[in-house]
Amino acid sequence: MSTQKSVVVIGGGPGGYEAALAAAQLGAQVTVVERESVGGAAVLTDCVPSKALIATADFMDRFSAAKRIGVGFDGAPGDQGVTAHLGEINARIMTLATAQSTDIAERLESNGIDIVRGAGRLLEPGLVEVATEVDAVESGEQPAPSEGEVRAGRTVQLPADVTLIATGARPRVMDTAVPDGERILTWQQIYELQELPTRLIVIGSGVTGAELAHAYLGLGCEVVLVSSRDRVLPGEDADAANVLEDVFRRRGMEVLNRSRAAGVQRAGDGVVVELEDGRTVEGSHALLAVGSLPNSTDMGLEEAGVVLGRAGHIEVDRVSRTNVNGIYAAGDVTGVLPLASVAAMQGRIAIAHALGDAVAPLSLGRVSSNIFTDPEIATVGISQADIDEGRVEARGVMLPLTKNPRAKMQNVRDGFVKIFARKGSDTILGGVVVAPRASELIFPIALAVANRLNVDQFASTFTVYPSMSGSVAEAARQLHSMAD
Numbered sequence: 326m327s328t329q330k331s332v333v334v335i336g337g338g339p340g341g342y343e344a345a346l347a348a349a350q351l352g353a354q355v356t357v358v359e360r361e362s363v364g365g366a367a368v369l370t371d372c373v374p375s376k377a378l379i380a381t382a383d384f385m386d387r388f389s390a391a392k393r394i395g396v397g398f399d400g401a402p403g404d405q406g407v408t409a410h411l412g413e414i415n416a417r418i419m420t421l422a423t424a425q426s427t428d429i430a431e432r433l434e435s436n437g438i439d440i441v442r443g444a445g446r447l448l449e450p451g452l453v454e455v456a457t458e459v460d461a462v463e464s465g466e467q468p469a470p471s472e473g474e475v476r477a478g479r480t481v482q483l484p485a486d487v488t489l490i491a492t493g494a495r496p497r498v499m500d501t502a503v504p505d506g507e508r509i510l511t512w513q514q515i516y517e518l519q520e521l522p523t524r525l526i527v528i529g530s531g532v533t534g535a536e537l538a539h540a541y542l543g544l545g546c547e548v549v550l551v552s553s554r555d556r557v558l559p560g561e562d563a564d565a566a567n568v569l570e571d572v573f574r575r576r577g578m579e580v581l582n583r584s585r586a587a588g589v590q591r592a593g594d595g596v597v598v599e600l601e602d603g604r605t606v607e608g609s610h611a612l613l614a615v616g617s618l619p620n621s622t623d624m625g626l627e628e629a630g631v632v633l634g635r636a637g638h639i640e641v642d643r644v645s646r647t648n649v650n651g652i653y654a655a656g657d658v659t660g661v662l663p664l665a666s667v668a669a670m671q672g673r674i675a676i677a678h679a680l681g682d683a684v685a686p687l688s689l690g691r692v693s694s695n696i697f698t699d700p701e702i703a704t705v706g707i708s709q710a711d712i713d714e715g716r717v718e719a720r721g722v723m724l725p726l727t728k729n730p731r732a733k734m735q736n737v738r739d740g741f742v743k744i745f746a747r748k749g750s751d752t753i754l755g756g757v758v759v760a761p762r763a764s765e766l767i768f769p770i771a772l773a774v775a776n777r778l779n780v781d782q783f784a785s786t787f788t789v790y791p792s793m794s795g796s797v798a799e800a801a802r803q804l805h806s807m808a809d
């Protein structure tokens with residue numbers, strides 16, 4: 326009798342495909358069930374296309390910035406004949422996303438992993454049923470049934486020693502703002518647009534709303550950002566959010582704080598957003614960025630006894646176990662921290678635990694993340710709020726980038742570096758960088774956090790002159806010279 330374990334992964338996003346690769350490397354027989362394309366929402370509609378759109382917008386931005394450093398452009402990009410051809414931009418973005426999905430599929434297949442296209446659900450613990458597309462089965466796109474596998478009509482049944490649910494999340498929509506894919510859009514529908522909206526109303530100023538508002542402003546659109554809270558990015562470092570909000574306003578974005586949208590209506594060639602206080606905002610298009618819902622319904626989870634939280638997320642522990650033996654979950658469906666990097670880590674941890682490999686439980690204290698605006702906002706470890714609200718005994722320093730020589734040369738006017746260290750030991754516990762390419766500058770702080778470096782070690786490390794990273798080391802030097 327074979328001792329090879331069977332692993333069935335439902336969902337082919339970063340949570341699912343990274344787990345599948347780890348399981349194959351540990352010698353398991355692995356099947357990934359995916360109802361659309363591997364790579365998941367991360368690759369096809371969320372993370373990858375939005376970053377590609379932002380990279381395009383950043384090209385446009387450079388035309389406006391050029392005149393501030395003496396390069397001969399006058400006025401806005403549009404005045405120079407610099408315009409965004411959204412149809413072409415979106416076609417390129419979708420080509421990139423599809424190519425990345427194909428690369429991932431090839432990587433899975435070359436590791437001996439079966440990909441079954443269809444919607445998966447638990448029939449019972451240890452048995453996954455997939456509603457496949459019949460054509461795919463008949464055309465031979467689906468793999469031949471393996472031992473113990475039963476195929477009936479349009480469904481395939483896959484026995485599994487280990488099941489990993491990594492089905493992700495989907496955009497939350499409001500009953501009073503039903504997306505039509507033309508004028509009222511979710512972030513997953515924007516890549517169908519052929520023409521740049523003339524006046525885009527972005528509803529929701531979390532990370533998704535802020536990034537996409539930034540992207541369309543850069544592409545030359547009029548943008549209104551409807552924020553239900555006191556400021557944009559309510560969940561992020563307040564100093565960083567304030568910098569970004571100032572930049573948004575300075576570049577001409579209309580930011581409406583304390584403005585909750587009650588609904589969106591189509592009106593002729595445009596839309597009208599009604600706010601809860603009775604005001605209305607008119608635009609050509611509305612983009613809903615009001616959060617996500619986990620893909621955990623109609624999957625046989627409750628019937629199998631899997632405990633879901635109030636918002637429908639699958640409850641997991643730090644090694645990605647659900648309460649049912651042999652059933653694990655990873656990624657956005659767990660609601661732990663909705664980042665591609667965290668999803669992938671949860672998936673790998675699940676497999677290591679399930680297949681008896683060495684495993685370190687998930688530690689969110691070392692996660693670094695980035696908001697891809699201009700400036701970017703990157704964070705790692707503890708937050709200012711953790712210190713201010715007494716959850717961690719630490720102190721911090723904040724150093725504006727305005728004095729940094731490289732920043733001056735590059736005409737960088739907004740940004741700062743913050744570093745947090747534990748009181749007494751001076752161990753570095755976290756930081757925030759607000760700067761162009763903050764996503765790269767956060768790495769030394771992340772390295773210090775992961776390796777428990779102290780302020781002194783950090784401060785005495787050489788940096789290149791002139792460089793932005795000089796300010797990261799300088800922040801540590803200032804923290805070193807401050808009394809506890």
Ligand SMILES: Cc1cc2nc3c(=O)[nH]c(=O)nc-3n(C[C@H](O)[C@H](O)[C@H](O)COP(=O)(O)OP(=O)(O)OC[C@H]3O[C@@H](n4cnc5c(N)ncnc54)[C@H](O)[C@@H]3O)c2cc1C
Nearest residue numbers: 336338339340360365366367372445493656657663664665
């Ligand atoms: C606009 C936007 C931008 C983002 N940018 C970033 C970023 O820059 N960096 C970052 O780290 N994170 C980013 N994120 C978050 C990141 O996209 C998610 O954390 C990540 O996609 C989670 O991966 P996942 O594997 O859990 O789910 P997903 O990527 O959503 O994949 C889940 C897969 O499961 C499939 N599926 C669902 N139900 C079933 C079923 N019943 N049967 C079979 N298949 C099923 C889906 O089709 C999907 O392919 C962004 C999110 C958004 C919304």
Ligand SMILES: NC(=O)c1ccc[n+]([C@@H]2O[C@H](COP(=O)([O-])OP(=O)(O)OC[C@H]3O[C@@H](n4cnc5c(N)ncnc54)[C@H](O)[C@@H]3O)[C@@H](O)[C@H]2O)c1
Nearest residue numbers: 529530531532533534553585586614615616663695696697
């Ligand atoms: N660069 C990245 O890594 C990246 C990018 C996008 C998303 N993400 C991940 O996804 C997570 C979720 O971000 P998100 O922005 O999609 O969702 P979110 O839930 O963080 O933000 C949604 C915002 O919409 C607001 N809102 C809700 N209803 C509203 C209404 N009727 N009118 C006006 N505002 C309303 C909420 O108050 C909230 O601030 C992030 O925390 C992050 O982990 C990461």
